[in-house]
Amino acid sequence: MTHGAVTLLLVILALTGCQREERDTRPQSALGSGEQPTPVTTLEPGGQRPSPADNKAASFEANAFHLSEGKRLFGWFNCSGCHANGGGGMGPALMDEKWLYGSSIESIHATIRDGRPKGMPSFHDKIPDDQIWELAAFVRSLSGNVPSSAAPQRNDDMMPHPSENRLPDAATLGKSP
Amino acid sequence: MKRPALTGFAMACVLFLQGCAGWQSALDPKGPAANELAWLIWFFTALCALIWVLVMIALAAPLLMRPRAPSEPLVLNAGAEHRKLRVVLIAVAMTVSVVVGLTLLSFFANRTLAAIGSGAALTIRVTGHQWWWEVRYEDATPNRILTTANEIHIPAGEPVRLLLTSTDVIHSFWVPSLSGKLDLIPGRINVLDIKADKPGVYRGQCAEFCGAQHANMGTFIIAEPRARFDAWWNDQLRPARSPASGEAKTGEDLFLHRPCVMCHRIGGTPAGGTVAPDLTHIASRRTLAAGTLTMSRGNLAAWIADPQGVKPGAHMPVMELNGDELNAIVAYLEGLK
Numbered sequence: 026m027t028h029g030a031v032t033l034l035l036v037i038l039a040l041t042g043c044q045r046e047e048r049d050t051r052p053q054s055a056l057g058s059g060e061q062p063t064p065v066t067t068l069e070p071g072g073q074r075p076s077p078a079d080n081k082a083a084s085f086e087a088n089a090f091h092l093s094e095g096k097r098l099f100g101w102f103n104c105s106g107c108h109a110n111g112g113g114g115m116g117p118a119l120m121d122e123k124w125l126y127g128s129s130i131e132s133i134h135a136t137i138r139d140g141r142p143k144g145m146p147s148f149h150d151k152i153p154d155d156q157i158w159e160l161a162a163f164v165r166s167l168s169g170n171v172p173s174s175a176a177p178q179r180n181d182d183m184m185p186h187p188s189e190n191r192l193p194d195a196a197t198l199g200k201s202p
Numbered sequence: 203m204k205r206p207a208l209t210g211f212a213m214a215c216v217l218f219l220q221g222c223a224g225w226q227s228a229l230d231p232k233g234p235a236a237n238e239l240a241w242l243i244w245f246f247t248a249l250c251a252l253i254w255v256l257v258m259i260a261l262a263a264p265l266l267m268r269p270r271a272p273s274e275p276l277v278l279n280a281g282a283e284h285r286k287l288r289v290v291l292i293a294v295a296m297t298v299s300v301v302v303g304l305t306l307l308s309f310f311a312n313r314t315l316a317a318i319g320s321g322a323a324l325t326i327r328v329t330g331h332q333w334w335w336e337v338r339y340e341d342a343t344p345n346r347i348l349t350t351a352n353e354i355h356i357p358a359g360e361p362v363r364l365l366l367t368s369t370d371v372i373h374s375f376w377v378p379s380l381s382g383k384l385d386l387i388p389g390r391i392n393v394l395d396i397k398a399d400k401p402g403v404y405r406g407q408c409a410e411f412c413g414a415q416h417a418n419m420g421t422f423i424i425a426e427p428r429a430r431f432d433a434w435w436n437d438q439l440r441p442a443r444s445p446a447s448g449e450a451k452t453g454e455d456l457f458l459h460r461p462c463v464m465c466h467r468i469g470g471t472p473a474g475g476t477v478a479p480d481l482t483h484i485a486s487r488r489t490l491a492a493g494t495l496t497m498s499r500g501n502l503a504a505w506i507a508d509p510q511g512v513k514p515g516a517h518m519p520v521m522e523l524n525g526d527e528l529n530a531i532v533a534y535l536e537g538l539k
C-alpha cells in the first residue's frame with residue numbers, strides 16, 4: 026500500500042519535469058499587434074499589476090525548448106557574424122559579466138529589438154517578438170544567468186566556452202550558496 | 203467458410219493488394235534498383251512462406267498420426283537411430299544452404315544496385331533539414347548551379363547520383379518506387395544512385411525519425427524526358443519574376459522588410475537567407491512545406507498566416523501580419539512561377 030503511494034508520488038514528481046521543455050510555438054496574439062498589451066487602467070484588483078514582460082521573461086528563461094530555439098536562431102540570424110559564438114568580434118563579447126546596456130532580459134530584448142547606437146542593428150521588423158525573447162534568454166545563458174537545468178547543451182563545433190548548461194551560475198559565481 | 207464469404211475474402215485481399223500500387227510503393231517498382239529489391243522481397247517472402255508451410259506439415263504429421271506402441275527403452279535399434287540422424291543432418295544442410303543462398307542473392311542484388319550509377323552525368327546534393335529537403339544541382343559551370351527545395355526533377359531513363367547529407371539530425375531518403383533507403387548524416391556524404399525507367403512522379407518520405415514533423419517530411423521525384431528536364435533547369439535558373447500587380451509589388455516590399463528575408467532566398471532580390479527553402483520559383487512547385495499542403499493560393503495564405511497550426515514545431519515562426527499584408531505577400535509569392 027505505502028509502496029503504491031510512494032511510486033505514485035514519484036511518478037507525479039517526474040511529470041513536473043515535463044514543464045522544463047513545454048513547447049509553446051505560438052505567440053499569444055497570433056495575427057495581432059506586436060506591441061505589449063497596453064493597460065487601459067492602472068487600477069487592478071489587488072493593487073500592483075504585474076508587467077506582462079516579466080511573465081514572458083521568466084517563462085522563457087526556465088524553458089529548455091525556448092533556450093535551444095534561441096541558440097539555433099543566434100546562428101540562423103547571423104548574430105554570430107558580429108558576436109562570434111559569444112566571445113565577441115566586431116560586436117562585444119556576450120559571454121562575460123560585463124554588460125554595456127544591462128543584464129536584465131528586458132534590456133537585452135530592447136537591445137535586439139531597437140538596436141544600440143554603436144553598431145548593433147535593430148531587428149524590430151525582422152524578428153518576431155517571441156523569437157527576440159528566445160534570443161535574449163539564450164544570450165543570458167551564455168554567461169550562466171539561466172537555470173543550468175534548462176540551459177542548452179554542447180555544440181557540434183568547437184566553442185570558446187563550455188556548453189551553456191555547464192557554465193558556473195552567475196548569481197553565485199559557481200560557489201554553492 | 204461458406205462460398206460467398208470466401209469470395210468476399212478473396213476480393214478483399216485483391217483490393218488490399220491495390221494499395222501496393224501507386225506513386226510510393228516498393229512493390230510497384232519504377233526503376234532498376236527498385237526492381238531488384240522488389241524481386242528480392244518477393245523471393246524471400248515466397249521461400250520463407252514455403253519453408254514455414256513445410257515445417258508446419260512436419261510438425262502436424264506426427265501429431266495427427268496414430269501413436270505407435272512405445273518402444274522398449276533399453277532395446278537398441280541401430281537402423282532407426284541412423285534414420286533419425288540422417289533426417290537431422292538433411293535438415294541442417296537444407297537450413298545452411300537456404301541461409302547461404304539468400305545471402306548470396308542479396309549480395310548479387312547489392313552489386314547490381316551499386317552498378318546503377320556508373321556513368322551518371324547528373325549529380326544532385328540533397329541536404330536534410332528539420333523538416334524539409336534542400337536540393338542543389340551541381341554543375342561545372344558555377345552559374346548553372348541551382349538550389350531548390352522538396353522537389354527533385356530528374357531526366358527519365360538516366361542514372362542520377364544523389365549526395366546525401368544533413369545539417370541537424372539524421373534523416374533518411376526513401377523513394378520506394380525507385381530505390382532503397384539511405385541515411386542523411388550530419389558531417390558525412392552518402393551516395394545513392396537512382397534511375398527512373400519512365401517519366402512520372404514518385405513520392406518519397408523521410409524514413410528515419412527526426413523530430414516532431416518527421417511525418418510531414420515528404421519529397422517528390424519528378425522524372426521527365428531529357429528535353430523537358432533541360433528546359434526546366436534553364437527556367438529555374440532565371441531570377442524571380444518581378445511582381446505583376448501593385449498588390450504583388452507591395453507583397454515584395456513586405457517580404458523584404460519582414461522576417462521572411464532573414465530565412466528565405468528569392469533570386470534577383472536582396473532576400474538571401476539560406477536556412478529555409480529557396481522561394482525563387484515557389485509557385486512552380488506542387489506542394490508546400492515538404493508535401494504537407496498542395497500548392498494553391500488558399501494554402502499559401504494558410505501556411506504563412508499560421509505555419510505552427512499547419513505543421514506544429516516547424517522552424518518557421520508565426521509572424522504578425524494583418525489581412526492586407528498577408529494577401530499582398532501571397533499575391534507576390536503566387537506569381538513566382
Ligand SMILES: [Cu+2]
Binds near residue numbers: 410
Ligand atoms: Cu524524418
